[in-house]
Amino acid sequence: MLTEVKIKTLKPKEKPYKLFDEKGLYLFVTPNGSKYWRYDYRYNGKRKTASFGVYPEVSLKQARQKRDEARASIRQGVDISQKKKKTEEAIYFKTIAMEWLQVRQVEIKPGHLKTIKCRLNKYILPNIGDKPLREITKSDISHIIDTLRKIGQIETARRVKQIISQVFRFAMFRDLTDKDPTIIYKLPPCTNKKHMPAILDPDKVGELLRKIESYRSYIVKNALLLLSLTFVRPFELRTAQWKEININEAVWDIPEEKTKTKVPHRVFLSRQAQEILKGLKNLTGTSPERYVFEGLRNKPISESTLNKALRSLGYNTKTEITSHGFRAMARTLIHEKLGYPPEVIEHQLAHKVPDRLGEAYNRTKFYMERKEMLQAWADYLWSLKGSSKRSSKNIK
Template identity: 45%
Template sequence: MALTDVGVRSAKPTGKLYRLFDERGMYLEVSATGGKWWRFKYRFQGKEKRLSLGVYPDIGLKDAREQRDEMRKLLAKGVDPGEHKKAKKAATLERATNSFEVVAREWFARQSPGWAQSHADKVVQRLEKDIFPWLGGRPIEEVGAPELLTVIRRIEERGAKDTAHRAMQNCGQVFRYAVATGRAERDPSADLRGALPPVRRENFASITEPAKVAELLRAIDGFRGTFVVKSALLLAPLIFVRPGELRKAQWSGFDLEKAEWRYLVTKTKTEHLVPLAVQAVEILRELHALTGHGTYVFPGRDPKKPMSEAAVNAALRRMGYDTKTEITGHGFRAMARTILHEELHFRPEVIEHQLAHKVPDSLGSAYNRTKFLKDRRVMMQRWADYLVALKAGGQVTSIDKCT
């Protein structure tokens, strides 16, 4: 006789395994302790086989029968239900291991060791916040251009246009990695070129008028903050390196006797040499008495870590400067580039090399840390002397072009 809901529910343990049979090969197996499993018994190519249909009460009598009927349909088509179930499970597992998030994290793990930590943090945060909640669980090969655009548009609609473009770029990198590793056929982000409005790029705020630079330098002299932060402010215009490179500077890279600083540029992974003017060496010698026993030139509250990323900009704001419209820590680079060329008439290629920018030459070398080194030493000292005279309010005349 066929099983009933009441009969299944009331089946009690007897201390040993027993079975209650339904129709067409299905039965309920009751364990010695009372556990209940649905089973389907069938024959395929002359061999008797059994297949689990789930656990009661998670799977009720009606659902178990529906599964059984599906299995019988497969048998009628010459398909082994057990092998079919294994294939479906394997396909599901493969889809899960090839989801967008799994592939993206694999791509990130391979690429991020070569990035600056701040950049790596921004990329993974962008993916986790704006992409994974909607695409993370999707098989990467099934994600198409319209679905990707919908996700990117969510970012754009909240006003984060630059983030939307960067997220699109990151997704394209993930898709291309999936193509390279055989988990996708193509990169759908390529179909979305022009789908997002362009972002208006704004340069870092900077002061490039000599008279206003003089005011800034005098304000730095009068800054009432920690000695470490003030030293960073005094040194920033003299050496005009990237803010991250300044705050992470380590004493091991400095040779104050030779008046030079060597370090690895995080953006390009190239070695860079900064000739130090007399004024810069003086600032560093004074600072060395305070922080020279540690790793970092500008340590933070925790001496084992560098100064905060926001420290210089926060100091500029305390001095009354708007870091969005007037000057930022990065703005000292534009200040030097502009005045060195327009006021002191140094050659652009000499300035660009000192800024650690890639400047291809006739030999094809993009950057050489020692190229124009003699000219750069002269330039850095003249620049420091110029700033001293400017701050003092003296008459600063143009200097002949460096040859």
């Protein structure tokens, strides 16, 4: 028999495989790691298979309940596969996609939600929106994905396939279908993974900071300087509110609803960061609810504002530096120039990457090391900023 512990530790193999529970219920594990509940039964002397959804959306306990309900229906002379087919015929992809989107919109950020809606309306719904779930085949999926691949939109194709798959998994969880046709469509491995451009030469970092300091907008200038000191994600910086920041205790606690990992993240404020925030508090700090980097109509500045500032300073945001590139800059130079271990840096970056002990991120781990590291990083950056006449390569 299966257990929750055993299921969680299952690893994908080169070929799909099955793990049996009891009374016909088993878990079908695919090479990409997906785990599907299946139930084998006999009806009128014929062997048939029903699907009960995807793990972990459907737990072991729920799958067993579905199996017991199916066994009861079969004893009453009902073929559960035919019953499900009739249900599928009445449900169109667009209908279930809108229901899935309504559930997802409370979990994701507005910018990402806008992107998903755009991809649905532009690439997916015009092709399969008016089709019943049961009639959507691998060929329909291939047509959508291959059209994008032919014009070089490989990453978009990957994301579109992911959206279609999530809609089908949502339908499977609700017992509205027993298949996800995207599973059998394989995209080639991504060979050109996108990396955010970043400046890694210390002398050029110093030049960048001096240019930022000369920028005309006080709000945007200090946003970029604080981004370099804290290397948080641009969204976390732009939407920072004064209620998150305690200058006296030198900490900035970013709430889980603003982080990519959905886990609260603590940023330790260096002396340089505190000075920047003290100056900004006189301008936007009149209320705890106000944004630190407030733009027009009491809204936060946009990410395009930060990248536009970098372009106006003479930088190509596609090849040289982008607002997100400050993270890569910090990760590389803190390790190479200041000698801090990767696990400390990764924790401050709020990455969900296990450390050498296999422990995932928690905001209080490496507390003292991270606090010391951010101050050392700030001192290093400010020394680069002041090194206009001598080489910064000798600064350690």
